[in-house]
Amino acid sequence: MRYPITIAAFLLAGMACHGAETTPDARAIVRAAVDHWRGVSSHSVMSMLIHRPDWERSMTMEAWTKGDEKSLVRVIEPKKDRGNGTLTDDNEMWTFSPKVNRVIKIPSSMMGQSWLGSDFSNKDVARADDIVDQYDHTLLETGDVDGITVYEVRSVPHEQAAVVWGREELRIRDDHVLLEHRFYDQDGELVKTLETLQIEEMGGRTIASRQRMAKADAPGEWTEIEVISVEYEIDIRDSVFTLSNLRNPRD
Amino acid sequence: MNLVLRLAWRNLWRQPRRTWLTTGAMVFANVLLVFMISLQFGMYRLMIENSLQAFTGHMQVQARGYIDDKKMRQSVPDIVPLANELREELGSGAVAARATAFALASSEERSYGIAVFGVEPQFEPRVSNIPGLIGEGRYLESNDAAELVIGAVLARNLKVGVGDEVTLLGSGRDGSFAAVVANVVGIFDSGVAELDRTIAEMPLGLFQDVFYMHGSGHQVVVNAPRLGQVAEYRQRVAALLPEDEDLVVHDWDALLPGLKQAIQADISSAVFMYAVLVVLVAFSVLNTQLMSVLERTHEFGIVLALGLKPGRLGRLVMLETALMGLMGLFIGALIGGALTGWLGVQGFTMPGMDEMGAKFNLPSRLHPQVTFASLLSGPAVVFLFSLLASVYPALRLRRLQPVEAMRAA
Numbered sequence: 001m002r003y004p005i006t007i008a009a010f011l012l013a014g015m016a017c018h019g020a021e022t023t024p025d026a027r028a029i030v031r032a033a034v035d036h037w038r039g040v041s042s043h044s045v046m047s048m049l050i051h052r053p054d055w056e057r058s059m060t061m062e063a064w065t066k067g068d069e070k071s072l073v074r075v076i077e078p079k080k081d082r083g084n085g086t087l088t089d090d091n092e093m094w095t096f097s098p099k100v101n102r103v104i105k106i107p108s109s110m111m112g113q114s115w116l117g118s119d120f121s122n123k124d125v126a127r128a129d130d131i132v133d134q135y136d137h138t139l140l141e142t143g144d145v146d147g148i149t150v151y152e153v154r155s156v157p158h159e160q161a162a163v164v165w166g167r168e169e170l171r172i173r174d175d176h177v178l179l180e181h182r183f184y185d186q187d188g189e190l191v192k193t194l195e196t197l198q199i200e201e202m203g204g205r206t207i208a209s210r211q212r213m214a215k216a217d218a219p220g221e222w223t224e225i226e227v228i229s230v231e232y233e234i235d236i237r238d239s240v241f242t243l244s245n246l247r248n249p250r251d
Numbered sequence: 252m253n254l255v256l257r258l259a260w261r262n263l264w265r266q267p268r269r270t271w272l273t274t275g276a277m278v279f280a281n282v283l284l285v286f287m288i289s290l291q292f293g294m295y296r297l298m299i300e301n302s303l304q305a306f307t308g309h310m311q312v313q314a315r316g317y318i319d320d321k322k323m324r325q326s327v328p329d330i331v332p333l334a335n336e337l338r339e340e341l342g343s344g345a346v347a348a349r350a351t352a353f354a355l356a357s358s359e360e361r362s363y364g365i366a367v368f369g370v371e372p373q374f375e376p377r378v379s380n381i382p383g384l385i386g387e388g389r390y391l392e393s394n395d396a397a398e399l400v401i402g403a404v405l406a407r408n409l410k411v412g413v414g415d416e417v418t419l420l421g422s423g424r425d426g427s428f429a430a431v432v433a434n435v436v437g438i439f440d441s442g443v444a445e446l447d448r449t450i451a452e453m454p455l456g457l458f459q460d461v462f463y464m465h466g467s468g469h470q471v472v473v474n475a476p477r478l479g480q481v482a483e484y485r486q487r488v489a490a491l492l493p494e495d496e497d498l499v500v501h502d503w504d505a506l507l508p509g510l511k512q513a514i515q516a517d518i519s520s521a522v523f524m525y526a527v528l529v530v531l532v533a534f535s536v537l538n539t540q541l542m543s544v545l546e547r548t549h550e551f552g553i554v555l556a557l558g559l560k561p562g563r564l565g566r567l568v569m570l571e572t573a574l575m576g577l578m579g580l581f582i583g584a585l586i587g588g589a590l591t592g593w594l595g596v597q598g599f600t601m602p603g604m605d606e607m608g609a610k611f612n613l614p615s616r617l618h619p620q621v622t623f624a625s626l627l628s629g630p631a632v633v634f635l636f637s638l639l640a641s642v643y644p645a646l647r648l649r650r651l652q653p654v655e656a657m658r659a660a
Contacts, residue, residue, distance in 0.1 A: 050426055055324065057426040075428075084428045095420065097430035102418050104357045110364050117422045 026137035026153045029172050034068075034132055036176035037207065041066045044203075044230035045076075050118050053220040057117070060228070070241040071125070074249065075116070086115070087246040088126040096246045103243050112164060119192065119213040119223040123164075131168065134161035140169075149174035165191075177208055190216040203230040255563060259570040266543065273539045274579045277633055280532045281583020282590065284525060284629025289591045290619040291521055295514050299503070300478060301380075305441055306450075307506050308347075308378045308472035309481045312337075312488065315497045317469060318505065323352055323424050323462075327498060330468030331455070334371070337471060340491050341484070345475075347374035350458050350468035352429070354421035356401075356451060358409040365405060367419055367451050369458025369468065378472040381439050381452065388413035388437035395456035399433040402447035403440040411435055419451070423463035431461040473500075525629070529636050537640035540572055544644040551648060552656025565645035572641035576634040584630050591621050 042065045049058045060077040064070075074085035083098035086106075093106040111122045135155040143150045153170045157163040166186040171179040181194040198210035207227065214222035239245060263270045303309055312333070317325040327333065327348075334348035350369040355362055372391035376382040381400070382390040391398055399417055401409075411417055415435050423429040433453060441447055459466060475484035485500050492498045504511040544551075551564055598616040 052324075055425070078427070081428045097420060097428055099428070099430040100418050100420070100432045102357070102430075102432070104355065104362055104418060104420055106355070107362045107364075110355060110362070113364070114422075116428075117426045 026139040026151070026155075027132070029139070029151050029153055030135075030137055030155065030170065031132050032176045033170070033172045033178050036205065037178065038065050038068075039205075039232035041234055041236045042203075042230060042232050043234055043236065045228040047226045047228060048116070048118060049224040049226070051220070051222050051224070059116075064236055064240050066236050066238070066241065070238075072241055072246065073116075073125070074246075083249075084116070085246055086122075086125065087241060087243065089241055091126055091130075093122055093126045094243060094246060101247075103247055119215060119221065124213075130161070130163065131155055134158050134163065135168070145173070145179075150179060175206055177206055179208075192216055197224070198226075200227075202227060203232045205232060255567050255570060259567055259574055262543075262567070262571055263574060269539060269543070270575060273536060274575055274582070276532050276535045277576065277579025277637065278583040278586065280528050280633050281579060281630040282587035283528065284633065285584060285587025285621070285626055286591045286594075286619065287521070287525070288629050289595075289621050289625040290617065291517070292622075292625055293595075293618065293620040295517075296478070296620075298514065299510065302507060302510055303474075303478075303503050304380045305443055306379050306381060306446060307503060309474045309478070310472075310485050310488065310500050310502045311506055312471040312473065312492065312498055312500050313469065315499050318501055323422070323469075326350070326424065326464065326467035326469055327471065328467045328496060330466065330471060331371070333493070334374070334471050337473060337488060337491060338374075341473070341487065343474075343476075344374065345377040345473065347371050347378045347472050348455060348468050349375075349470045349472060350455060350462070350464055351470070352421050352458075352462050354419045354429075354451075356405070356409060357418045357420065358411045358415065361409050363405065363408055365449050365451055367421070367453060367458070369455040369462075369464075370452050371455050375452070378474050381441060381446070381450075384439045384441050385437040386440040388435070390437050391452065391454050394454045395460065396454060397431060397433040397457060398436045399451055399453050400437040400439060401435055401451040402449070403438055404444065404448040405451065406435070406438045408448070413438060417451075419461075421462065423461070424465070424467070425463050427463060429462045431457070433457075525632075529633055532633055533636040533640040536572060536575075536637040537643065540568060540641045540644040541647075543571075544568060544647060548651070548656050548659040551651060552653050552659065555651060556653040556657065561649045561651060564648045564651075568645040568648065569638065569641050572637055576637040579637070580630040580634050583633075584626055587630075588621050588626050591619050591625075595619050595621060 042063075044063050045060065046063060047058060047060045049056065059075055059081060061073050061075050063073045065072075069088070069090045071088045072085065075081045075083065083096075085096050087094045087096075093111065094103050095106060096103045106122055111126065113122055114120070115122045115125050135157050138154045138156075139151060140154050141152040143152065151172050151174070153172060155168045155170065157165060157167070164185070165183050166188055167184045169180075169182045169184070171181075173179060177196065177199055178194075179196050183191045183193070185191050192213060192215045194211055194213045196208035196211050198208070199206060200209040201207075202209055207230070210224060210226045212222050212224045312327060314325040314327055330348040330350070334346050338344060338346045348371055352367050354365060354367045356365045356367075357363075370391065372382075372394060376390070385400065386403065388400075391400055399419075401411075401417070406412065409417065413435055416432050417435055418432050419430065421429045431453075439447070455468065458464065459468070473484065473488055475481045481502050485502050489500045492500070555561065555564070595618050598618045600616050
């Protein structure tokens with residue numbers, strides 16, 4: 001496995017001399033996409049639609065992120081779930097429910113479980129950045145969709161990385177918008193796919209405004225997240241990302 | 252025929268030592284078989300009964316598909332009225348409704364993923380051992396109090412005792428957030444690690460409230476009076492289910508496929524062992540009978556010359572074996588039955604039984620049970636194979652030429 005990556009790195013290094021803009025290395029592509037999506041900081045309102053063959057459920061959430069590690073998500077609607085939220089900091093996650101007025105730390109054994117009942121796992125939310133540092137990235141293909149260059153990157157986790165996936169494959173546009181993110185298990189079977197359904201200009205950036213996470217083995221089960229509004233690069237105090245703010249919002 | 256029988260009996264006692272030795276081999280095998288089979292099937296029955304009594308019950312009414320997918324939405328609507336109706340129609344109190352969900356249980360210090368069950372406190376003791384195994388505190392009483400009964404291992408993991416609060420966090424039936432703080436009122440110790448580590452029970456009314464069940468649940472547990480009546484009860488229950496709902500009844504071997512598989516695996520390995528034993532005995536019979544036929548060649552030649560039909564001689568040899576086999580069967584079954592019966596009353600234990608007991612939900616002292624089948628099935632097979640073993644010596648006689656035979660030494 002080391003060979004292709006080394007070769008790719010060589011090739012990319014060589015190509016980089018010709019034109020850094022057209023062929024950046026795979027890791028940089030992924031890094032840029034993650035940074036682009038999250039920004040140094042962001043504040044957004046999103047709606048989440050959980051679809052099952054026989055029912056559907058939607059909720060609206062407000063989210064704050066800062067840096068690679070901190071994020072706070074709070075449910076606004078439906079009313080009966082208002083105030084439920086999760087806080088992540090450095091790969092750890094806490095959840096708060098106003099019904100019991102308690103903050104609970106999610107044990108690591110539960111990080112693979114569903115996040116807020118959706119098709120996203122707690123890990124998807126808390127460890128979105130792991131893919132940059134704990135994976136080896138290979139540029140598989142450089143294509144072209146609607147006149148925009150699209151990179152296809154394969155990311156394989158390091159041997160000691162605490163990751164359940166065997167590999168991940170991403171399709172990222174030249175302007176850092178993620179088009180598709182496929183998760184494969186250790187046997188190389190596709191487990192789930194995050195797909196971008198809509199791209200819009202929001203908060204001064206072109207971003208994937210509607211994305212769908214679907215499990216490969218359960219057609220008809222998916223979760224869509226739609227960004228309603230977003231601001232990037234704003235000043236968010238560190239005190240937003242604290243347990244006491246998770247419990248008692250101070251806005 | 253009478254003559255042949257008398258001859259066979261006399262022939263046996265011409266070599267009493269040899270006859271006793273061969274019979275002895277049969278007796279030994281039979282005693283062993285009676286004991287092993289009694290022990291084995293007694294253990295299986297205990298395994299099944301104890302496993303089922305612990306929690307699963309003899310059968311469960313569930314929504315179709317729930318057994319495979321275990322999704323919260325695959326529920327039985329209006330489960331309490333349904334359980335009431337089943338109780339009334341079956342004339343049995345051993346019917347209890349349950350609902351279940353996956354939840355994160357947290358104490359002040361720790362959190363664990365567990366299975367929470369909503370149960371009917373007044374009926375649950377009729378279908379499950381857990382209410383009777385409360386080591387500390389008490390079982391649930393009211394149908395909607397914020398009370399919780401948890402397993403001993405879970406209590407230790409969470410570091411909580413009776414009177415402490417536990418927070419449960421999960422998803423309701425409609426996908427919304429479900430959360431409740433409940434008081435631990437009792438801690439059960441079933442000895443089954445899986446139950447003690449992963450299960451919490453709360454009143455069904457509270458559960459339906461917290462998890463937005465709207466009167467539905469996931470399983471109605473029904474127990475038949477005896478394990479043998481499960482099939483009959485299952486049909487009765489199936490006939491009582493409302494037709495407009497997509498409900499099914501699963502019996503225990505569908506609910507706990509691992510249990511039946513474990514038993515089947517054990518049976519096949521035991522059968523192999525028994526087969527070796529039976530074949531060894533059969534060969535010793537073959538050896539004896541062949542020897543006794545060969546040493547009587549001269550004598551057989553004479554009776555053939557006198558006009559006895561070879562077929563009758565063959566019958567004689569078979570009959571000798573049959574007599575010996577019957578002796579082995581009766582003496583073996585008698586000694587085996589007596590020994591097993593005595594051990595059944597006294598009980599006995601083997602090294603390592605404690606560990607195995609905890610795994611399969613067995614007591615550490617075993618009481619094998621003698622039944623008609625366990626007493627006679629093993630010895631009957633030994634008898635049959637002994638007869639089979641004497642076919643070859645008997646067939647040899649058919650080829651015997653009187654003159655040549657008489658010349659033999």
